[in-house]
Amino acid sequence: MQGMGAGGENCPFDFNFDPATFKVGDTVSYRVTGDLADWPFVGTLLEVHDDHVIIAGDALDPSVRYRGTREARPIVEQSEIS
Numbered sequence: 001m002q003g004m005g006a007g008g009e010n011c012p013f014d015f016n017f018d019p020a021t022f023k024v025g026d027t028v029s030y031r032v033t034g035d036l037a038d039w040p041f042v043g044t045l046l047e048v049h050d051d052h053v054i055i056a057g058d059a060l061d062p063s064v065r066y067r068g069t070r071e072a073r074p075i076v077e078q079s080e081i082s
Contacts, residue, residue: 013042017072022048030055030068034078041076057081 016026026045031037046065047054053074058064066081068074 015042019070019072022053022070024048028053028055028074030066030074030076032076032078032081036078036081 013027013029015029016022017029022028022045024045024047028043028045030041030043032039032041041057043055043057043066044059045053046056049070051070053068053070055066055068055074055076056062056064057066066076068076
């Protein structure tokens with residue numbers, strides 16, 4: 001995201017938005033259903049499967065893992081977060 005930060009700075013993340021090329025370690029922007037639907041989230045792919053991905057939800061806590069859809073911006077069900 002070029003020029004979208006404060007003072008025209010570039011986004012500090014390099015996202016992969018192409019689900020066909022997803023691989024472990026990629027940074028993705030993901031969405032959450034429900035009350036959090038309007039907020040963007042950032043995570044790292046831990047697993048890539050044919051029909052879903054597993055996203056690291058907290059860089060400081062490896063036990064926080066979310067199952068998301070395999071699409072340009074994966075969708076995580078809000079029940080996974082709560």
